[in-house]
Amino acid sequence: MFFLFSGSLAVVVDVQPRESVVLPGQNVTFLCKVGVPLQYCRVDIPGMSTFNLNNKLPPRGGVSYYGAGLSAGQCGFTLDSVQEINNGKVKCYLGIETEYQEPFGSMQLTVARPPRQPELDLSRGTDSLRVYKMHDTLHASCVIRDGRPVANISWYLDDELLTGEGLSMPTIVDLAKEDLHSKLQNLTRVLQPSDNGKLLKCVATHPALPENNVAARQLDVKYPPLSQQNPIDKFGYEIGKSGIISVVVEANPKPQIEWTIRGEKIREGNVDRSGRIEAESAQDKGRGHYVANLRIAAINKQDTETQFILTAYNDMGTQEYTVLISTSPEPEGLKKFIYKRYNIHGVEFGASAIVAIVAAILVVFFLVFLTVFAWKTDRWCFSGGAHVIDYTSGGVGGADGGGGGDHHRSTPRVVDGVDNPHHHGSQEYINGNDHPIKEKKIDTAV
The missing domain is CATH 2.60.40.10 (Immunoglobulins)
Incomplete structure (x- = not known):
């Protein structure tokens, strides 16, 4: 909004919109408003002559009046087809009967021009x-x-x-x-x-x-061949049937491939001494991903107990991958976790074996919990040393020469050792001995 103070009247020019971005050939509309009637409405558009507009004049030069009329205090226009030369500030000048000067408003008309290629x-x-x-x-x-x-x-x-x-x-x-x-x-x-x-x-x-x-x-x-979780487990092979061990190696540039099987090295494109195992050339899968295949003609039990070592290297570095194969189906969920967590390889596990392993793990956790509980609460084998209640120190009117009283009602005193549960202050028992003292008979003359 624009404010003009002249005499006692403050004129507020409300411009809508303040800025507009249009493409060449598109139309655009601006509106200037005040709170009092207008005598005239004059607009100045870059690249064009000044226009005196009202709702009684027909369009001219692609410019037409827009608004509710001068009596409503509105001075607006529509430009039918914007051209490059129209880029810039557009102004509206308002004639008010009580003002010596013209209140005006301005708007930014941006005729879009594409930039150069990035x-x-x-x-x-x-x-x-x-x-x-x-x-x-x-x-x-x-x-x-x-x-x-x-x-x-x-x-x-x-x-x-x-x-x-x-x-x-x-x-x-x-x-x-x-x-x-x-x-x-x-x-x-x-x-x-x-x-x-x-x-x-x-x-x-x-x-x-x-x-x-x-x-x-x-x-x-x-970059050199990237490391992976070792060993790499492969499942689902069948004894007596052919199988392929596939390892995806990430590296750039393309790595060279070499397999080591039971001490024998096989370069890509070659076979082992028996002719049963072939190391294929690495296949380029794009963006630094290469597939190294090892083809086995007939899998035997020894293969399921063998570490197949793949060495991949380029001028950036070297990486080794250890592959283990199994005739078991690929484990899922908990079974897969146990294989990975406890590094179990080369052993076939059925459902009952997995349950037994889980049960054993839970038992171990339970025993650990009980041990910690006992230690924290001083229970069982972690309890403090037992105490002995000493009844020999005398009670009320005891041996210390105090006042009279029942000498059998002594006050117990806790001392280190083990309390004799049978000792209740009787003199018939020796501390730590449950056998009563036998009274010695004195021989008298007949």
Whole structure:
């Protein structure tokens, strides 16, 4: 809103909309309103002459009055077909009977102009201009030039939108003469093996672009064969039938393959001494994924007890994989957990065996729980030392010479040792001995 104070009247000019972005050939409508009737409505459009408008005048030059009438305080217009020359500030001037000066409002009319194709620039790799190693830091910059309004930049790795960390704040450069704008943004990323083969894309979005403009570069990231969980378990083989051991190796560049079976080494494309086992050449599945197959003509029991060792290497490093095969079906759920957790291999387990293992584990957990419980609560074998109640120290009127009383009602005193449950203060018993004292008979003369 615009405020104009003249005399005693404050005139508020309400502009709707304040800004509009349109394509060449589209129409646009602006409206200026005040709270008092108007004498006249004059609009100034870039690239065109000034128009005096009201609802009684017919359209002229593609410009027509818009609003509820001057008496309602409304001064608006519609431009039927926007052209490049109309880009800029549009102004409305309002004639008010009580004002010496004209209140006015202004609006920004932006005639969209498509930017140039995005320009993507990548930093040099460690050893080569366009080849990178794992953990190299990639610096990329994208610039989208001469758009109206300024274009938006988005970064993608294949179809994954990159946001947040690694992206700088965009820089906008304005070319004031033609009201054109360029945007520049930088990306920093530590490259991982998973980035290999993916397209790094700088995408420009803009109202004047029928579809997004993209600049893209495929990343070539070198890395050694990646480790996997060892050993690799394979299930479902049958004694006497052929079988294939397949291992997917991730590496870039393509690795060389070698198998070691019971001490014998077999290079890819070769067979073992018996002619029963063949090591096929690694198959390229794209983006650093290679399948190494070992074909066995007739599986025997010894094979299910053998470690098949696959060695994959390239100029970035070497990795070994140990493969174990089994005639059991692939385990699921708890059974699979037990195989992996307790490293059980080369043994065939049925359902009853699995139940027995689980039961044994639960028993062990229960015993551990009882032990901890007893220790925490001083129970059973963890209880404190027992006590002896000493009744010999005398009670009321005891041996210490105090007042009289029943000398058998002594006060107990707790001392270290074991309490004799039969000792109740009687003198007939010796402490620690349950046998009564035999009274010695004195011989008298007859």
